[in-house]
Amino acid sequence: MNTVKLNNGVEIPQLGFGVWQVPGAGTEAAVSTALEVGYRSIDTASAYGNEAGVGRAIAASGLPRDQVFVTTKLWIADLGRAAARDALRASLDRLGLDHVDLYLIHWPAPATDAYLDAWQTLEELQAEGLTRAIGVSNFLPEHLDRVIALGGTVPAVNQIELHPALQNRATVAANAERGIATEAWSPLAQGAVLTEPAVLAAAEAHGVTAAQVVLRWHLQKGTVVIPKSVTPSRIAANFDVFGFTLTDAEIAAIDALDRDGRTGPHPATFNG
Template identity: 45%
Template structure:
Protein backbone atom coordinates (compact mmCIF):
# COMPACT_ATOMS: atom_id res chain seq x y z
CA UNK A 1 0.00 0.00 0.00
CA UNK A 2 0.99 3.62 -0.31
CA UNK A 3 0.28 6.40 2.17
CA UNK A 4 -1.18 9.76 1.20
CA UNK A 5 2.34 11.22 1.27
CA UNK A 6 3.74 8.57 -1.07
CA UNK A 7 5.36 6.12 1.36
CA UNK A 8 5.04 2.39 0.67
CA UNK A 9 3.77 0.44 3.67
CA UNK A 10 3.50 -3.37 3.91
CA UNK A 11 -0.12 -4.50 4.23
CA UNK A 12 0.44 -6.77 7.21
CA UNK A 13 2.17 -5.80 10.42
CA UNK A 14 3.54 -7.64 13.42
CA UNK A 15 2.66 -6.00 16.72
CA UNK A 16 4.48 -6.37 20.01
CA UNK A 17 1.79 -5.13 22.41
CA UNK A 18 1.93 -7.11 25.68
CA UNK A 19 4.90 -9.17 24.54
CA UNK A 20 7.34 -9.03 27.48
CA UNK A 21 10.56 -7.22 26.75
CA UNK A 22 12.44 -10.41 27.63
CA UNK A 23 10.79 -12.18 24.68
CA UNK A 24 10.38 -9.33 22.21
CA UNK A 25 13.72 -9.67 20.40
CA UNK A 26 13.12 -13.37 19.81
CA UNK A 27 9.54 -12.91 18.59
CA UNK A 28 10.43 -10.05 16.25
CA UNK A 29 13.23 -12.16 14.78
CA UNK A 30 10.72 -14.98 14.21
CA UNK A 31 8.37 -12.50 12.53
CA UNK A 32 11.10 -11.16 10.27
CA UNK A 33 12.17 -14.69 9.37
CA UNK A 34 8.52 -15.48 8.54
CA UNK A 35 8.43 -12.60 6.06
CA UNK A 36 7.00 -9.72 8.05
CA UNK A 37 8.57 -6.41 7.08
CA UNK A 38 6.35 -4.15 9.17
CA UNK A 39 6.92 -4.01 12.94
CA UNK A 40 4.58 -2.05 15.21
CA UNK A 41 5.65 -0.92 18.68
CA UNK A 42 5.01 2.02 21.03
CA UNK A 43 6.62 3.85 23.90
CA UNK A 44 4.10 2.54 26.38
CA UNK A 45 4.78 -1.08 25.36
CA UNK A 46 8.19 -0.86 26.99
CA UNK A 47 9.96 -2.91 24.31
CA UNK A 48 11.25 -0.47 21.69
CA UNK A 49 14.87 -1.30 22.54
CA UNK A 50 14.25 -5.02 22.04
CA UNK A 51 12.58 -4.33 18.69
CA UNK A 52 15.63 -2.31 17.67
CA UNK A 53 17.94 -5.13 18.69
CA UNK A 54 15.96 -7.69 16.70
CA UNK A 55 16.04 -5.58 13.54
CA UNK A 56 19.74 -4.82 13.91
CA UNK A 57 20.58 -8.49 14.47
CA UNK A 58 18.42 -9.65 11.55
CA UNK A 59 20.95 -8.43 9.01
CA UNK A 60 18.16 -6.87 6.94
CA UNK A 61 18.86 -3.44 5.47
CA UNK A 62 17.14 -0.76 7.53
CA UNK A 63 15.14 0.39 4.50
CA UNK A 64 13.64 -3.09 4.13
CA UNK A 65 11.87 -2.96 7.51
CA UNK A 66 8.96 -0.59 8.10
CA UNK A 67 9.00 0.56 11.74
CA UNK A 68 6.04 2.13 13.50
CA UNK A 69 6.18 3.56 16.99
CA UNK A 70 3.81 5.76 18.98
CA UNK A 71 4.07 8.70 21.33
CA UNK A 72 3.16 8.07 24.96
CA UNK A 73 -0.20 9.87 25.35
CA UNK A 74 0.95 11.33 28.66
CA UNK A 75 3.85 13.10 26.91
CA UNK A 76 1.86 15.39 24.60
CA UNK A 77 3.28 18.84 23.85
CA UNK A 78 5.31 20.42 21.06
CA UNK A 79 8.71 20.17 22.73
CA UNK A 80 8.07 16.88 24.49
CA UNK A 81 6.93 15.17 21.27
CA UNK A 82 10.28 15.84 19.61
CA UNK A 83 12.16 14.84 22.74
CA UNK A 84 10.23 11.59 23.09
CA UNK A 85 10.81 10.70 19.45
CA UNK A 86 14.56 11.13 19.97
CA UNK A 87 14.37 8.68 22.86
CA UNK A 88 12.44 6.20 20.71
CA UNK A 89 15.00 6.53 17.90
CA UNK A 90 17.79 5.83 20.37
CA UNK A 91 16.07 2.70 21.64
CA UNK A 92 15.17 1.51 18.15
CA UNK A 93 18.76 2.10 16.98
CA UNK A 94 17.69 4.06 13.92
CA UNK A 95 17.85 7.63 12.63
CA UNK A 96 14.18 7.66 11.56
CA UNK A 97 10.93 5.77 11.89
CA UNK A 98 8.65 5.06 8.97
CA UNK A 99 5.44 5.89 10.80
CA UNK A 100 4.97 7.90 13.98
CA UNK A 101 1.54 7.81 15.62
CA UNK A 102 -0.10 9.81 18.39
CA UNK A 103 -1.22 6.84 20.46
CA UNK A 104 -4.39 8.03 22.26
CA UNK A 105 -6.23 11.38 22.17
CA UNK A 106 -5.63 12.14 25.88
CA UNK A 107 -7.64 15.37 25.82
CA UNK A 108 -7.02 15.81 29.54
CA UNK A 109 -3.53 16.97 28.54
CA UNK A 110 -5.08 19.48 26.10
CA UNK A 111 -1.92 19.42 23.97
CA UNK A 112 -2.89 17.09 21.13
CA UNK A 113 -2.69 19.78 18.47
CA UNK A 114 0.74 20.87 19.71
CA UNK A 115 1.92 17.28 19.36
CA UNK A 116 0.44 17.04 15.88
CA UNK A 117 2.25 20.20 14.81
CA UNK A 118 5.46 18.77 16.24
CA UNK A 119 4.87 15.64 14.14
CA UNK A 120 4.49 17.82 11.04
CA UNK A 121 7.85 19.38 11.84
CA UNK A 122 9.48 15.99 12.42
CA UNK A 123 8.12 14.89 9.05
CA UNK A 124 9.67 17.93 7.35
CA UNK A 125 12.99 17.18 9.08
CA UNK A 126 13.01 13.57 7.85
CA UNK A 127 13.03 12.02 11.30
CA UNK A 128 9.74 10.33 10.43
CA UNK A 129 8.61 9.32 6.96
CA UNK A 130 4.87 9.51 7.67
CA UNK A 131 2.68 10.57 10.58
CA UNK A 132 -0.65 9.35 11.82
CA UNK A 133 -3.04 8.90 14.70
CA UNK A 134 -4.55 6.09 16.70
CA UNK A 135 -7.97 5.60 18.25
CA UNK A 136 -9.59 8.66 16.68
CA UNK A 137 -13.26 8.69 15.75
CA UNK A 138 -14.83 10.47 12.76
CA UNK A 139 -15.60 13.61 14.83
CA UNK A 140 -12.01 13.59 16.10
CA UNK A 141 -10.67 13.42 12.54
CA UNK A 142 -13.03 16.16 11.35
CA UNK A 143 -11.79 18.36 14.20
CA UNK A 144 -8.14 17.67 13.31
CA UNK A 145 -8.79 18.40 9.63
CA UNK A 146 -10.12 21.79 10.64
CA UNK A 147 -6.92 22.56 12.56
CA UNK A 148 -4.26 21.27 10.19
CA UNK A 149 -3.43 21.05 6.50
CA UNK A 150 -1.75 17.66 7.00
CA UNK A 151 -4.04 14.63 6.84
CA UNK A 152 -2.95 11.63 8.92
CA UNK A 153 -1.43 8.88 6.81
CA UNK A 154 -2.95 6.27 9.13
CA UNK A 155 -5.55 5.89 11.84
CA UNK A 156 -4.91 2.75 13.88
CA UNK A 157 -8.10 1.55 15.56
CA UNK A 158 -9.76 -1.52 17.01
CA UNK A 159 -11.28 -3.48 14.11
CA UNK A 160 -12.34 -7.11 13.82
CA UNK A 161 -15.29 -9.11 12.42
CA UNK A 162 -17.67 -8.18 15.24
CA UNK A 163 -16.62 -4.51 15.20
CA UNK A 164 -16.04 -3.54 11.57
CA UNK A 165 -15.99 0.28 11.84
CA UNK A 166 -17.82 0.83 8.55
CA UNK A 167 -18.49 4.55 8.99
CA UNK A 168 -14.91 5.22 10.06
CA UNK A 169 -13.47 3.21 7.15
CA UNK A 170 -15.67 5.12 4.72
CA UNK A 171 -14.42 8.43 6.12
CA UNK A 172 -10.83 7.21 5.85
CA UNK A 173 -11.33 6.32 2.18
CA UNK A 174 -12.77 9.76 1.46
CA UNK A 175 -9.69 11.42 2.96
CA UNK A 176 -6.95 9.04 1.79
CA UNK A 177 -6.29 7.77 5.33
CA UNK A 178 -5.18 4.15 5.71
CA UNK A 179 -7.08 2.03 8.23
CA UNK A 180 -4.84 -0.03 10.48
CA UNK A 181 -6.51 -2.64 12.65
CA UNK A 182 -5.36 -3.44 16.16
CA UNK A 183 -6.96 -6.38 17.89
CA UNK A 184 -7.76 -7.85 14.44
CA UNK A 185 -8.66 -11.23 15.95
CA UNK A 186 -10.67 -9.73 18.84
CA UNK A 187 -8.19 -11.19 21.33
CA UNK A 188 -8.94 -14.69 20.09
CA UNK A 189 -12.71 -14.41 20.43
CA UNK A 190 -13.22 -14.21 16.66
CA UNK A 191 -11.47 -17.57 16.25
CA UNK A 192 -14.40 -19.24 18.01
CA UNK A 193 -17.05 -17.95 15.62
CA UNK A 194 -18.73 -20.87 13.75
CA UNK A 195 -19.08 -18.93 10.49
CA UNK A 196 -15.41 -18.01 10.47
CA UNK A 197 -14.39 -21.54 11.41
CA UNK A 198 -16.46 -22.96 8.54
CA UNK A 199 -15.02 -20.49 6.04
CA UNK A 200 -11.49 -21.18 7.21
CA UNK A 201 -12.06 -24.88 6.63
CA UNK A 202 -13.43 -24.14 3.16
CA UNK A 203 -10.24 -22.28 2.19
CA UNK A 204 -7.90 -24.70 3.91
CA UNK A 205 -6.69 -22.01 6.29
CA UNK A 206 -6.82 -21.33 10.02
CA UNK A 207 -9.51 -18.96 11.32
CA UNK A 208 -6.76 -16.45 12.10
CA UNK A 209 -5.46 -16.58 8.53
CA UNK A 210 -8.97 -16.14 7.18
CA UNK A 211 -9.64 -13.08 9.36
CA UNK A 212 -6.31 -11.45 8.56
CA UNK A 213 -6.94 -12.05 4.87
CA UNK A 214 -10.41 -10.52 5.23
CA UNK A 215 -8.77 -7.44 6.75
CA UNK A 216 -6.38 -7.15 3.81
CA UNK A 217 -9.18 -7.48 1.27
CA UNK A 218 -11.11 -4.70 3.01
CA UNK A 219 -8.05 -2.52 2.38
CA UNK A 220 -6.97 -2.51 6.02
CA UNK A 221 -3.53 -3.18 7.45
CA UNK A 222 -3.98 -5.74 10.24
CA UNK A 223 -1.48 -5.61 13.09
CA UNK A 224 -1.37 -9.21 14.22
CA UNK A 225 0.30 -10.27 17.44
CA UNK A 226 1.43 -13.55 18.91
CA UNK A 227 4.19 -14.81 21.16
CA UNK A 228 3.98 -18.32 19.68
CA UNK A 229 6.42 -18.88 16.79
CA UNK A 230 4.17 -21.31 14.91
CA UNK A 231 1.28 -18.84 14.99
CA UNK A 232 3.50 -15.97 13.91
CA UNK A 233 4.49 -17.99 10.86
CA UNK A 234 0.88 -18.99 10.16
CA UNK A 235 -0.35 -15.42 10.44
CA UNK A 236 2.19 -14.27 7.87
CA UNK A 237 0.88 -16.75 5.28
CA UNK A 238 -2.19 -14.84 4.10
CA UNK A 239 -1.26 -13.78 0.58
CA UNK A 240 -1.69 -17.10 -1.25
CA UNK A 241 -5.50 -17.19 -1.32
CA UNK A 242 -8.47 -14.87 -1.85
CA UNK A 243 -11.89 -14.83 -0.17
CA UNK A 244 -14.67 -14.65 -2.73
CA UNK A 245 -17.27 -11.86 -2.76
CA UNK A 246 -20.08 -13.99 -1.32
CA UNK A 247 -17.95 -15.01 1.64
CA UNK A 248 -16.85 -11.44 2.22
CA UNK A 249 -20.56 -10.62 2.49
CA UNK A 250 -21.06 -13.43 4.98
CA UNK A 251 -18.32 -12.00 7.17
CA UNK A 252 -19.90 -8.55 6.89
CA UNK A 253 -23.01 -9.92 8.66
CA UNK A 254 -20.95 -10.63 11.79
CA UNK A 255 -20.65 -6.91 12.59
CA UNK A 256 -22.73 -6.92 15.77
CA UNK A 257 -21.04 -4.68 18.35
CA UNK A 258 -21.53 -0.98 17.57
CA UNK A 259 -19.25 0.10 20.42
CA UNK A 260 -16.41 -2.39 20.64
CA UNK A 261 -16.52 -4.12 24.00
CA UNK A 262 -12.72 -4.41 24.41
CA UNK A 263 -12.37 -0.67 23.85
CA UNK A 264 -14.91 0.04 26.57
CA UNK A 265 -12.78 -1.99 28.94
CA UNK A 266 -9.43 -0.60 27.81
CA UNK A 267 -10.50 3.01 27.79
CA UNK A 268 -12.00 3.00 31.27
CA UNK A 269 -10.22 5.85 32.98
CA UNK A 270 -8.69 7.11 29.73
CA UNK A 271 -9.96 10.57 28.77
CA UNK A 272 -11.56 10.95 25.37
CA UNK A 273 -12.46 14.00 23.30
Protein backbone atom coordinates in the same frame (compact mmCIF):
# COMPACT_ATOMS: atom_id res chain seq x y z
CA MET B 1 3.89 -8.57 0.00
CA ASN B 2 1.15 -6.13 -0.93
CA THR B 3 1.72 -2.53 0.09
CA VAL B 4 -0.62 0.39 0.68
CA LYS B 5 0.48 3.77 -0.65
CA LEU B 6 -0.08 6.46 1.98
CA ASN B 7 -1.25 9.97 1.14
CA ASN B 8 2.33 11.28 1.10
CA GLY B 9 3.55 8.56 -1.26
CA VAL B 10 5.22 6.37 1.36
CA GLU B 11 4.32 2.69 1.02
CA ILE B 12 3.53 0.51 4.04
CA PRO B 13 3.36 -3.30 3.89
CA GLN B 14 -0.28 -4.29 4.22
CA LEU B 15 0.56 -7.13 6.62
CA GLY B 16 2.82 -6.29 9.53
CA PHE B 17 3.77 -7.64 12.95
CA GLY B 18 2.54 -6.04 16.17
CA VAL B 19 4.18 -6.28 19.58
CA TRP B 20 1.43 -4.93 21.86
CA GLN B 21 1.46 -6.93 25.13
CA VAL B 22 4.64 -8.77 24.10
CA PRO B 23 6.86 -8.72 27.22
CA GLY B 24 10.05 -6.78 26.85
CA ALA B 25 12.17 -9.86 27.46
CA GLY B 26 10.44 -11.80 24.67
CA THR B 27 10.22 -9.06 22.10
CA GLU B 28 13.59 -9.58 20.45
CA ALA B 29 12.90 -13.28 19.85
CA ALA B 30 9.37 -12.66 18.53
CA VAL B 31 10.44 -9.89 16.15
CA SER B 32 13.46 -11.90 14.99
CA THR B 33 11.13 -14.78 14.13
CA ALA B 34 8.76 -12.42 12.31
CA LEU B 35 11.59 -10.96 10.23
CA GLU B 36 12.88 -14.45 9.40
CA VAL B 37 9.38 -15.49 8.28
CA GLY B 38 9.17 -12.49 5.96
CA TYR B 39 7.40 -9.68 7.79
CA ARG B 40 8.85 -6.31 6.85
CA SER B 41 6.70 -4.04 9.02
CA ILE B 42 7.00 -3.90 12.81
CA ASP B 43 4.57 -1.92 14.98
CA THR B 44 5.57 -0.89 18.51
CA ALA B 45 4.95 2.05 20.88
CA SER B 46 6.70 3.80 23.71
CA ALA B 47 3.92 2.66 26.05
CA TYR B 48 4.60 -1.00 25.25
CA GLY B 49 8.00 -0.89 26.93
CA ASN B 50 9.58 -3.06 24.24
CA GLU B 51 11.09 -0.67 21.68
CA ALA B 52 14.60 -1.72 22.68
CA GLY B 53 13.82 -5.36 21.91
CA VAL B 54 12.42 -4.38 18.53
CA GLY B 55 15.58 -2.43 17.78
CA ARG B 56 17.87 -5.30 18.76
CA ALA B 57 15.96 -7.71 16.51
CA ILE B 58 16.15 -5.34 13.54
CA ALA B 59 19.88 -4.82 14.07
CA ALA B 60 20.52 -8.56 14.41
CA SER B 61 18.51 -9.36 11.28
CA GLY B 62 21.11 -7.83 8.99
CA LEU B 63 18.32 -6.43 6.82
CA PRO B 64 18.97 -3.05 5.20
CA ARG B 65 17.17 -0.28 7.07
CA ASP B 66 15.04 0.59 4.06
CA GLN B 67 13.61 -2.94 4.00
CA VAL B 68 11.99 -2.76 7.44
CA PHE B 69 9.05 -0.40 8.02
CA VAL B 70 9.04 0.67 11.67
CA THR B 71 6.09 2.29 13.45
CA THR B 72 6.09 3.67 16.98
CA LYS B 73 3.70 5.88 18.90
CA LEU B 74 3.53 8.97 21.10
CA TRP B 75 1.97 8.28 24.49
CA ILE B 76 -0.66 10.46 26.15
CA ALA B 77 1.72 11.77 28.83
CA ASP B 78 3.90 13.23 26.06
CA LEU B 79 1.21 15.11 24.15
CA GLY B 80 2.36 18.68 23.67
CA ARG B 81 4.88 20.62 21.60
CA ALA B 82 8.18 20.05 23.41
CA ALA B 83 7.26 16.73 25.02
CA ALA B 84 6.43 15.13 21.67
CA ARG B 85 9.83 16.03 20.26
CA ASP B 86 11.63 14.60 23.29
CA ALA B 87 9.47 11.46 23.17
CA LEU B 88 10.36 10.62 19.57
CA ARG B 89 14.05 11.15 20.22
CA ALA B 90 13.80 8.83 23.23
CA SER B 91 12.01 6.22 21.11
CA LEU B 92 14.70 6.47 18.44
CA ASP B 93 17.38 5.97 21.08
CA ARG B 94 15.63 2.84 22.37
CA LEU B 95 15.13 1.52 18.84
CA GLY B 96 18.70 2.32 17.85
CA LEU B 97 17.46 4.08 14.70
CA ASP B 98 17.92 7.53 13.22
CA HIS B 99 14.31 7.65 12.00
CA VAL B 100 11.07 5.71 12.02
CA ASP B 101 8.82 5.18 9.03
CA LEU B 102 5.57 6.08 10.78
CA TYR B 103 4.98 8.01 14.01
CA LEU B 104 1.48 7.96 15.48
CA ILE B 105 -0.30 9.85 18.24
CA HIS B 106 -1.38 6.84 20.30
CA TRP B 107 -4.70 8.20 21.64
CA PRO B 108 -6.48 11.54 21.28
CA ALA B 109 -7.16 11.77 25.06
CA PRO B 110 -9.96 14.27 24.38
CA ALA B 111 -10.14 15.66 27.92
CA THR B 112 -7.63 18.21 26.66
CA ASP B 113 -6.68 19.53 23.23
CA ALA B 114 -3.04 18.53 23.68
CA TYR B 115 -3.15 16.22 20.67
CA LEU B 116 -3.51 19.29 18.47
CA ASP B 117 -0.28 20.79 19.82
CA ALA B 118 1.44 17.42 19.46
CA TRP B 119 0.33 17.14 15.85
CA GLN B 120 2.10 20.36 14.96
CA THR B 121 5.31 18.97 16.45
CA LEU B 122 4.87 15.73 14.48
CA GLU B 123 4.74 17.83 11.31
CA GLU B 124 8.06 19.40 12.26
CA LEU B 125 9.59 16.00 13.05
CA GLN B 126 8.54 14.72 9.65
CA ALA B 127 10.03 17.77 7.95
CA GLU B 128 13.29 17.11 9.81
CA GLY B 129 13.44 13.51 8.56
CA LEU B 130 12.94 11.83 11.93
CA THR B 131 9.84 10.07 10.59
CA ARG B 132 8.82 9.42 7.00
CA ALA B 133 5.08 9.65 7.71
CA ILE B 134 2.86 10.78 10.57
CA GLY B 135 -0.54 9.61 11.64
CA VAL B 136 -2.87 8.90 14.52
CA SER B 137 -4.29 5.97 16.43
CA ASN B 138 -7.73 5.54 17.97
CA PHE B 139 -9.04 8.80 16.51
CA LEU B 140 -12.75 9.21 15.90
CA PRO B 141 -13.97 11.27 12.92
CA GLU B 142 -14.37 14.37 15.08
CA HIS B 143 -10.74 14.10 16.22
CA LEU B 144 -9.58 13.70 12.63
CA ASP B 145 -11.49 16.79 11.60
CA ARG B 146 -9.93 18.91 14.32
CA VAL B 147 -6.44 17.86 13.20
CA ILE B 148 -7.24 18.51 9.55
CA ALA B 149 -8.75 21.89 10.44
CA LEU B 150 -5.29 23.03 11.54
CA GLY B 151 -4.63 23.38 7.83
CA GLY B 152 -1.43 21.37 7.67
CA THR B 153 -0.73 17.70 7.10
CA VAL B 154 -3.56 15.19 6.80
CA PRO B 155 -2.75 12.07 8.86
CA ALA B 156 -1.41 9.26 6.70
CA VAL B 157 -2.82 6.48 8.92
CA ASN B 158 -5.48 6.03 11.57
CA GLN B 159 -4.79 2.85 13.51
CA ILE B 160 -7.96 1.66 15.24
CA GLU B 161 -9.39 -1.40 16.93
CA LEU B 162 -10.91 -3.29 14.02
CA HIS B 163 -12.05 -6.89 13.63
CA PRO B 164 -15.21 -8.75 12.58
CA ALA B 165 -16.90 -8.06 15.94
CA LEU B 166 -16.08 -4.33 15.86
CA GLN B 167 -15.92 -3.08 12.29
CA ASN B 168 -15.88 0.63 13.18
CA ARG B 169 -17.61 1.42 9.91
CA ALA B 170 -18.13 5.14 10.54
CA THR B 171 -14.44 5.69 11.30
CA VAL B 172 -13.30 3.51 8.38
CA ALA B 173 -15.54 5.54 6.06
CA ALA B 174 -14.25 8.81 7.52
CA ASN B 175 -10.68 7.66 6.96
CA ALA B 176 -11.39 6.81 3.34
CA GLU B 177 -13.15 10.11 2.70
CA ARG B 178 -10.13 12.01 4.03
CA GLY B 179 -7.48 9.95 2.23
CA ILE B 180 -6.30 8.28 5.43
CA ALA B 181 -5.28 4.61 5.46
CA THR B 182 -7.01 2.39 8.02
CA GLU B 183 -4.81 0.10 10.08
CA ALA B 184 -6.29 -2.54 12.38
CA TRP B 185 -5.03 -3.31 15.85
CA SER B 186 -6.40 -6.36 17.69
CA PRO B 187 -7.36 -7.73 14.26
CA LEU B 188 -8.38 -11.10 15.72
CA ALA B 189 -10.32 -9.57 18.65
CA GLN B 190 -7.85 -11.34 20.96
CA GLY B 191 -9.21 -14.62 19.62
CA ALA B 192 -12.86 -13.83 20.34
CA VAL B 193 -13.96 -14.20 16.70
CA LEU B 194 -12.07 -17.40 15.90
CA THR B 195 -14.92 -19.71 16.93
CA GLU B 196 -17.60 -17.94 14.90
CA PRO B 197 -19.39 -20.40 12.55
CA ALA B 198 -18.88 -18.11 9.54
CA VAL B 199 -15.13 -18.01 10.20
CA LEU B 200 -14.87 -21.75 10.83
CA ALA B 201 -16.85 -22.56 7.70
CA ALA B 202 -14.49 -20.48 5.56
CA ALA B 203 -11.47 -22.06 7.26
CA GLU B 204 -12.74 -25.54 6.46
CA ALA B 205 -13.56 -24.60 2.87
CA HIS B 206 -10.04 -23.31 2.21
CA GLY B 207 -8.08 -25.70 4.42
CA VAL B 208 -6.66 -22.88 6.56
CA THR B 209 -6.93 -21.72 10.18
CA ALA B 210 -9.61 -19.44 11.55
CA ALA B 211 -6.98 -16.76 12.21
CA GLN B 212 -5.83 -16.95 8.60
CA VAL B 213 -9.43 -16.44 7.46
CA VAL B 214 -9.85 -13.30 9.58
CA LEU B 215 -6.54 -11.85 8.44
CA ARG B 216 -7.47 -12.57 4.83
CA TRP B 217 -10.80 -10.78 5.43
CA HIS B 218 -8.87 -7.70 6.56
CA LEU B 219 -6.55 -7.81 3.56
CA GLN B 220 -9.40 -8.15 1.07
CA LYS B 221 -11.03 -5.13 2.73
CA GLY B 222 -7.87 -3.12 1.97
CA THR B 223 -6.97 -2.70 5.62
CA VAL B 224 -3.40 -2.59 6.91
CA VAL B 225 -3.22 -5.25 9.61
CA ILE B 226 -0.73 -6.06 12.39
CA PRO B 227 -1.38 -9.42 14.09
CA LYS B 228 0.61 -10.26 17.20
CA SER B 229 1.89 -13.58 18.53
CA VAL B 230 4.89 -14.88 20.45
CA THR B 231 4.46 -18.46 19.17
CA PRO B 232 6.75 -19.12 16.18
CA SER B 233 4.26 -21.41 14.42
CA ARG B 234 1.50 -18.83 14.71
CA ILE B 235 3.78 -16.01 13.62
CA ALA B 236 4.47 -18.02 10.48
CA ALA B 237 0.84 -19.04 9.94
CA ASN B 238 -0.36 -15.45 10.26
CA PHE B 239 1.98 -14.51 7.42
CA ASP B 240 0.79 -17.37 5.20
CA VAL B 241 -2.43 -15.72 4.02
CA PHE B 242 -1.75 -15.07 0.34
CA GLY B 243 -2.53 -18.49 -1.11
CA PHE B 244 -6.31 -18.30 -0.98
CA THR B 245 -9.11 -15.81 -1.58
CA LEU B 246 -12.38 -15.54 0.34
CA THR B 247 -15.53 -15.57 -1.76
CA ASP B 248 -17.99 -12.70 -1.76
CA ALA B 249 -20.38 -14.87 0.24
CA GLU B 250 -17.72 -15.63 2.85
CA ILE B 251 -16.84 -11.94 3.13
CA ALA B 252 -20.53 -11.08 3.58
CA ALA B 253 -20.95 -13.73 6.29
CA ILE B 254 -18.00 -12.31 8.23
CA ASP B 255 -19.27 -8.76 7.67
CA ALA B 256 -22.50 -9.85 9.39
CA LEU B 257 -20.60 -10.52 12.64
CA ASP B 258 -20.34 -6.78 13.40
CA ARG B 259 -21.48 -5.88 16.91
CA ASP B 260 -20.18 -3.89 19.87
CA GLY B 261 -17.32 -6.31 20.41
CA ARG B 262 -14.77 -3.78 21.63
CA THR B 263 -11.81 -5.29 23.50
CA GLY B 264 -10.03 -2.05 24.40
CA PRO B 265 -10.91 1.43 25.71
CA HIS B 266 -13.27 3.76 23.88
CA PRO B 267 -11.48 6.70 22.24
CA ALA B 268 -14.20 9.15 23.29
CA THR B 269 -13.57 8.55 26.98
CA PHE B 270 -10.04 7.18 27.37
CA ASN B 271 -7.59 9.73 28.71
CA GLY B 272 -4.83 7.48 29.99
